[in-house]
Amino acid sequence: MEKLNQTLFLLLNAPPMPAPLPLAIAMFFGEYAIWLIPATFVAAWLRGGEDLRKSLLQASTASLVGLSMNQLIGLCWQHPRPFVIGLGHGLLPHAADSSFPSDHLTVIWAIAFSLLAQRRSRGAAITLAALGLPVAWARIYLGVHFPLDMIGALAVAGLAGGLGQRHTALLIERAYPALSGAYRRLFAPLIRRGWVRA
Numbered sequence: 001m002e003k004l005n006q007t008l009f010l011l012l013n014a015p016p017m018p019a020p021l022p023l024a025i026a027m028f029f030g031e032y033a034i035w036l037i038p039a040t041f042v043a044a045w046l047r048g049g050e051d052l053r054k055s056l057l058q059a060s061t062a063s064l065v066g067l068s069m070n071q072l073i074g075l076c077w078q079h080p081r082p083f084v085i086g087l088g089h090g091l092l093p094h095a096a097d098s099s100f101p102s103d104h105l106t107v108i109w110a111i112a113f114s115l116l117a118q119r120r121s122r123g124a125a126i127t128l129a130a131l132g133l134p135v136a137w138a139r140i141y142l143g144v145h146f147p148l149d150m151i152g153a154l155a156v157a158g159l160a161g162g163l164g165q166r167h168t169a170l171l172i173e174r175a176y177p178a179l180s181g182a183y184r185r186l187f188a189p190l191i192r193r194g195w196v197r198a
Contacts, residue, residue, distance in 0.1 A: 001148070006087060008147040012140040013088035022141070023091065030092060030138030033131060034104050037111065045183075046196040053180070054172055055121050059114040061168045066110035066160030067103060073156070074098035082143050090143035101152030102145050108132040109154060113161025 014023065041056050048056070079100040083090030109132050115125035136153075139145040190196045 005146045005148045009082055009140060010088055012137065012147065013082070013143055014091055014141050016089055018089075018091070025134075026138040026141045027092070028138075029134040030104075030142045030144070033135055033138075034107065036131075037108065037128075046187075048197065050176075050180075051120065054176055055115065055118050057172045057176065057179070058118070058168065059111040061172065062110040062114035062157075062161045062163075063107045065163055065168075066106040066156050069156050069160060070101055070103055070106055070153075073101065073152070079146075079149075082146060088143050092142040092144050094144045099145055100149045101156050102136070102139060102149045103153075104139060105132055105136055105150055105153035106157050106160070108135060109157030110160040113157055117161065 014026070018026075041060070045053055045056055074097065077100070078098045081090075081094065081096060081099040082088050083094070084096050108128060112125045112129040112132065115121040115128065118125075136145075136150040140147060140150070184191065184198060187196055191198045
């Protein structure tokens with residue numbers, strides 16, 4: 001399996017002198033695209049109603065569950081990143097921690113799985129799941145992940161999305177009033193001006 005993992009990695013990894021355009025695209029998806037998620041969540045919270053905000057909390061919880069699972073996996077099984085073993089070309093500075101599973105992809109797909117379970121947010125879930133594909137390619141192209149790290153992220157994200165959906169609904173129902181109250185106090189001037197929703 002490891003031989004196949006390394007062979008697939010070498011097929012997808014950047015050449016020694018990559019062309020500027022694919023490198024720029026890979027840098028965007030591999031390093032910066034993930035920041036679209038919190039930016040979108042903040043904008044959606046400011047303009048959305050109670051149902052949307054609870055969906056955002058549910059999805060955020062799923063991503064945290066996924067990241068926690070990744071930390072446990074990393075503690076139990078340390079898998080070196082490609083650049084640590086001198087394989088391929090590393091174009092993105094990264095800590096030499098365990099590569100399996102990919103945290104970037106786990107966050108994206110755990111949120112997508114969580115939103116997919118909610119009828120009103122299925123379009124956003126599909127868009128987010130699709131965003132994960134160029135992110136997965138970019139992380140391999142830039143030399144910080146193996147292909148099987150992405151398969152691992154898919155499995156963890158599926159579990160986290162399902163667990164988050166089933167076991168955190170009550171927690172979110174209890175926490176939402178306090179979070180909503182804090183939001184209203186913090187953003188009171190903007191709410192009064194009608195710039196954001198109460």
